[in-house]
Structure formats: structure tokens, C-alpha cells
Amino acid sequence: MRKFFCRLLCVIVAMVVTLSCSNDGKTGGILEQVPADADLVVVGNVKAIVESAGGSLENSEIKLPQDLIDIMPEGTSLSLRDVNKFLKSSHVDLEACAVFGSYADDQGVVVLALNDKDLFVEAIKSRAYKKIKADGDMDVYAKYVLDGYDYVALNGSYAYLLKDAKTTKEFSPTKYLQQVSEGAAKKSFAETSYGKYIAGGNAIGVAASGNADIKQMLQGAGIPSAALSMFDGMICMRGDLSSNKCAVEIKMFDGEGNELKADKVMPFMDNSSTISKKAIAILDEKESVAYAFSLKNVDWNQYIDMVAQASGLSRADRAQLNLVLPYLENIDGTVAIGFGLANGLESVSGMYMGDDMLSQFSATIVLETKEGKAKRLIEDIKGMLEGMSVPFDESGSGISVNLAGFGMAGTLYAQSIDDVLVVANHPINKENKNIFVGDNEFTKSRFAAYGKLAKGDKLASDLKIDNDVTIACYSKPEIMGASMMLEIDGDAEGKAGIIQKLVKLVTKAGGKAS
Numbered sequence: 001m002r003k004f005f006c007r008l009l010c011v012i013v014a015m016v017v018t019l020s021c022s023n024d025g026k027t028g029g030i031l032e033q034v035p036a037d038a039d040l041v042v043v044g045n046v047k048a049i050v051e052s053a054g055g056s057l058e059n060s061e062i063k064l065p066q067d068l069i070d071i072m073p074e075g076t077s078l079s080l081r082d083v084n085k086f087l088k089s090s091h092v093d094l095e096a097c098a099v100f101g102s103y104a105d106d107q108g109v110v111v112l113a114l115n116d117k118d119l120f121v122e123a124i125k126s127r128a129y130k131k132i133k134a135d136g137d138m139d140v141y142a143k144y145v146l147d148g149y150d151y152v153a154l155n156g157s158y159a160y161l162l163k164d165a166k167t168t169k170e171f172s173p174t175k176y177l178q179q180v181s182e183g184a185a186k187k188s189f190a191e192t193s194y195g196k197y198i199a200g201g202n203a204i205g206v207a208a209s210g211n212a213d214i215k216q217m218l219q220g221a222g223i224p225s226a227a228l229s230m231f232d233g234m235i236c237m238r239g240d241l242s243s244n245k246c247a248v249e250i251k252m253f254d255g256e257g258n259e260l261k262a263d264k265v266m267p268f269m270d271n272s273s274t275i276s277k278k279a280i281a282i283l284d285e286k287e288s289v290a291y292a293f294s295l296k297n298v299d300w301n302q303y304i305d306m307v308a309q310a311s312g313l314s315r316a317d318r319a320q321l322n323l324v325l326p327y328l329e330n331i332d333g334t335v336a337i338g339f340g341l342a343n344g345l346e347s348v349s350g351m352y353m354g355d356d357m358l359s360q361f362s363a364t365i366v367l368e369t370k371e372g373k374a375k376r377l378i379e380d381i382k383g384m385l386e387g388m389s390v391p392f393d394e395s396g397s398g399i400s401v402n403l404a405g406f407g408m409a410g411t412l413y414a415q416s417i418d419d420v421l422v423v424a425n426h427p428i429n430k431e432n433k434n435i436f437v438g439d440n441e442f443t444k445s446r447f448a449a450y451g452k453l454a455k456g457d458k459l460a461s462d463l464k465i466d467n468d469v470t471i472a473c474y475s476k477p478e479i480m481g482a483s484m485m486l487e488i489d490g491d492a493e494g495k496a497g498i499i500q501k502l503v504k505l506v507t508k509a510g511g512k513a514s
Contacts, residue, residue, distance in 0.1 A: 027205070028199055030111055031043065031190035032190045033184050035187070035189065036183070038102060040209070041194075042099040043199065044098070053500050089126065090124070091114070092114060093112070093113035097112060099111070103209075113157060114154075114157050120159065121141075128144075129143045134153070136182075149166070149173065150164065162176070201249075202239075203239045203246075230265050233253040236253065242498065245486065247484070251481040252480040268302040271446065273296035275442050275443055276294070279292070282417060283336060284338060284432055290339075291450075293447040296332060298328075307321075329370075331367055333369070334366065339362070343458055344458035358412075364422065366420055368419065378416050397417070398428065410425060439472075448472070448473065452470045455467055465505060468488070470486070471485070486502070
């Protein structure tokens, strides 16, 4: 399997560097050349990727901006020149491309659409490919390489590329390519729910089936069998690019091609619940990174039973888990964590050096509990501190602990607010105007992670970043899937694509941060 992934990675890289665009119609046409039982399929809109990176496609050549070429490895830029030379002579249709493979066959195949079959044949002949006798009715060309042969099989107005393949008693490359073509003719990937889903992105689409080896490894690591059901079907991803945003959607399908429901993977909790606005409002305004999820009506006994059975826990280990069970059963709703730097890169340096660490950042932990349990937990904390002879101050429904007695600077705070337990390294307020409260995706999701770097922030100024940068990940109720997003606000001229902006931002910020 490792060999399969290495090969597939090589052909994916080759596709991204060499090929171009796909739209819904042409993507569907390419996927019609892929058999429905393929384990891994990648379709790409490299035209969109090239343009988003500030490049263009002119006269069948890929042109990239100089600032991107400058940071590319020398071998990659040389390969690009060779690729452009081939594209000009082969007249490959730059609006359709795909890569697919099978775990069992340990192969990866590139599919190209051809504008002119005769010109394409002349182009590959000029690169030392020779026509060979092959199984079936396809014309097949081969070229000797160090590890075997590269094969090109022509199937109508499409071409299959098979790299570094060897003929053995168990495997015939030409027979394999013929079987691929016949399999796609019987039922193509375009006809499946997976294929229809991944064809919907304007930049890239990926579909990967679960693998028995991975599933067995995860099972051995203690992952419950219910959670492993997500590997019975396909995990699919599709991505869209615009001038300011890169958006990626992930969706999981079961073995029958239906959208996988969260209740099948996590039957021990209410998967229809969403993040509480009341809870995330408590996160501090200075905290620009947040992580939150909803744990509503969780059957912790069932969860612990599943984990214990899957991982083969001993009775002693199981007993230790049961010690924390009463505390876990208090949780009923949103769990959220917020974090933010106090003073940009100076705070990063201060944390690294250990200088007054708690003052270098703001952090808040929020636990929504069952009725009355937050106050009960505060009382338990008081009892624990008294048992350890640790002094603390009481104020209303909360306490504070000065860490000087532990040889540290700073104070930790804990408070119950409307059945929400809050722990922070700063004074706690019931409501704050943080950026998460204003984002409706938080309260529509059962899981969310969010980070924002505003151009007026100290960290942005330190890194010389003059864009608003937002990274987010959301998971909706009831389904197994997620939406991820990277957004960088527009430049003054409004011409740069999201990839070009990201390259400039990382290059500038990386140099400054070092």
C-alpha cells in the first residue's frame, strides 16, 4: 500500500504541475473514463489554481508569476519548462484531467482529454514512446524508464498514463489498462454519488475509500467500531477558489453511496445539538482563536464501554476511567476554548523564554453543564484547594487563585455563570463582544474552530501583514462532514487570487517571524 501511495503522489504532483482546468461538464466526461470501483480519485481544475496563484494559461503554456517561481525548488521550475514544451506540441485539452488508483492493484493512472489524437501521438513519439502489441482494442505506447516502463493507452479521445509499471506473472500493464477501460464502460465513477459530489468544486475534487489496513490499525489503537464505520464507504472533498477565499467541503458516504449520518458513527450522543451562543459569548474579546463543540445528552457509560472494548482495557484501566465519569456526566452542552496573544510576537518570545507566561496570552475554557452542576463544581474546586492548603479568594459565584505560591506570576479564575463553568487566566465577564458571537456559523454547527488575524492587531503589525486573515472549520448537525475556509481580504488592485495572496503573506510573515 505504501508503494501505491508513493506512486499516486507522484502522478498527482505531475498532474497539478502539468495540467489545467476542469468544469462540471468536462469533469463529468473525465470521470466517465474512471471505473466506479476506483479506491482513490482526484479531479483538478489546475487552470483555476494557476490563475489563483497569479499565473495564466497562454498558447498552451503555464505562465507563473516570478515571485512564485523564485520560491519553487530548482527542479520544479525546470520541469515546468519541459512540461510547457510538451503541452505546446501535444494539444492536450487543458480543461479536463484526473488521477485514480486502486489499493489492490497498487497503481495510479492519469487520464487526459485530447483535442487532437494524431498530434498527441506525434508528441509522445518524439519523447521515445513506441507502439507495442497490447491486450484489447486500445493503441498502447511504452517508453523505458529506470524502474520499468511508462505506458500511454489511447481510448477514443482520452489517454491513460501509467508510470513506472513492470510486467510480472501477477500483473500485465496493458491488460490492466484494458480492464480499466472496460470497467469504466460498464459503470463509471461519474455515475456514483461520490463522483457527482466531487465534480461540484471549481478547483479540485477528491474521493477516497476506506482501507482495510488503516481500519485495522485504528481498531488496534482503540477506535470504537461505530466510529470505524466511516471507513466503510467514501470520504469525499471538493474545493472552490475565488479571489479572496478558498473553501473546502468534506462529506462522508456509506458503502451504499448514501450520506453518512453522525448517529451511526457517534450513537452515544445527541448529534442534532449546536453550539450555544450564551457559552461562546463568555470568551474574551482579546481571544482571536476559538474551538467549540456541543456535547449534549452524552451517554458517557456507553462511550467508555465502546472505548474499553475496542482498545482492550484492563479492569484497572477501566476503573481509572470510571473515576472521571461523575465529572464528565456534569457536561451537557457547549465546550469552548478561546486563546489570544497579549502583545504579538513579543508574547511568543515571552512564552518561549518563560517570562511571566500567563500575562503573555488570554485564555478561557467554558463548560456548559446540567442545571446546578456548575455551582457544584466550583464548590468541589474549593474543597480540593482547601485539601491542598492552597489559598484562594472568593467573589460571588467564583474564586481566584494567585499563583505566587507556586512560584509563578499571575492569577487563575473560576466562576459559574448560568450553569456554565468558566476557567480563565483573566477576570471573567458574562458577555463579551468577541468575533465568534457575530459569526452565525458557530451557532449553526455542532463543532467549530475559528481563527482571525486582523490587520490592525499587534501580531499582524509585527508580521507586516496588511490583510484580514480568517481560517475556519465548521461541522453541521447530524451529518458526517465539515466545511473549511481560508479568507484573505482583497488587495488594493483586486487582482491577486487567494493562492497568490497566501504565498505573499507566508513569505513575508515567515521572514519576519524568523
